[in-house]
Amino acid sequence: GAGVSQSPSNKVTEKGKDVELRCDPISGHTALYWYRQSLGQGLEFLIYFQGNSAPDKSGLPSDRFSAERTGGSVSTLTIQRTQQEDSAVYLCASSLDQGKETQYFGPGTRLLVL
């Protein structure tokens, strides 16, 4: 079956603009994760969804970041008033359930804020 998909694959935007990143998890996966990876760095946890609920939003870097998930499937990560330090690869992963389950990663969205 299809894996995790993300769109757009690349996004170049100007400082101060809003951007919306989309993640389509593997069908049937109830858990969905967003991470950020800066060049040469590890993955930074942003937010986790179990179904449509986000039990832990503490990883979001600032109130400019928000995320939602609808229908227990597609999720969008929105960054308002983008800053240059937001430039990174944003990775989405899904798993069958929370906790012990393996996370399957999407190809990522490469965001560049000029």
Add this chain to the structure above:
Amino acid sequence: QKEVEQNSGPLSVPEGAIASLNCTYSDRGSQSFFWYRQYSGKSPELIMFIYSNGDKEDGRFTAQLNKASQYVSLLIRDSQPSDSATYLCAVIGTGGFKTIFGAGTRLFVKA
């Protein structure tokens, strides 16, 4: 102190040798531990997971977990040039869902 620490490397080993990758974590209540491999410009992919103390073997890979020492390692036997990548240690802490990744160890296997 970082929650999950790894030596950034690079770790360089000759083809056919054993590569040893190490990871320590700070949350003593952590229950699930994962090793992911990430090729340059690609997304991480799971190599192994381990939940219990001791060793777990899968082909050329062996994961070792010592919860008392808060230490998890990955051994790669008969290393191949295709094993050259960044290896990420990931830990699911107390609470059961927040996954913390280490910064990764870059491995180079020389032919």
